[in-house]
Amino acid sequence: MKAILLLVIVCLFSVFSFSQSVAVKGYVRSVSPGTVPVGVTNENGTPANKKSGPKDQHLIYLLHAKTIRVIPVEMWLNGEHYAISQTNVSSPVTITDNTIPSNTKKIILVPATYKNVVQLSPIPSVETKVISAAQKAKTNEAVIVYKQNGKFYTTTIKKLTRLEPLMGE
Numbered sequence: 001m002k003a004i005l006l007l008v009i010v011c012l013f014s015v016f017s018f019s020q021s022v023a024v025k026g027y028v029r030s031v032s033p034g035t036v037p038v039g040v041t042n043e044n045g046t047p048a049n050k051k052s053g054p055k056d057q058h059l060i061y062l063l064h065a066k067t068i069r070v071i072p073v074e075m076w077l078n079g080e081h082y083a084i085s086q087t088n089v090s091s092p093v094t095i096t097d098n099t100i101p102s103n104t105k106k107i108i109l110v111p112a113t114y115k116n117v118v119q120l121s122p123i124p125s126v127e128t129k130v131i132s133a134a135q136k137a138k139t140n141e142a143v144i145v146y147k148q149n150g151k152f153y154t155t156t157i158k159k160l161t162r163l164e165p166l167m168g169e
Contacts, residue, residue, distance in 0.1 A: 029163035076137035082122035
């Protein structure tokens with residue numbers, strides 16, 4: 001009986017020690033810039049009366065234990081390669097849904113946690129460091145490449161959670 005209990009404990013310990021200690025949460029929402037006020041000009045001095053179309057804003061959060069060091073390296077969003085700008089944020093991470101002016105409710109993107117929470121923002125990139133991530137980018141909306149203990153790892157999001165659009169004024 002003791003041998004079986006010892007075997008179960010060893011198996012559980014090995015599963016927990018090899019499990020990936022990094023989680024990722026991803027959201028996307030359309031951001032419409034709104035209208036340009038009359039009389040406003042752009043850098044060339046010409047009237048800026050055209051408004052550009054909506055753009056997607058990606059909200060990607062990487063969660064990891066405080067005891068490990070994780071370095072985000074690059075990401076793929078909808079098959080396009082990006083470098084990463086990172087910002088440490090405190091949890092819980094919330095945004096305000098102001099689609100109805102009289103109702104400003106908060107949406108929790110990352111609940112309160114004891115883990116480190118890092119917001120990842122895509123920035124243009126030219127070269128890729130991990131080629132295997134390109135293959136995963138074909139079937140997933142988001143692929144994040146990070147370095148931990150000197151090795152590269154990838155984590156994927158099959159489908160990003162779509163949030164209500166944000167309208168500019």
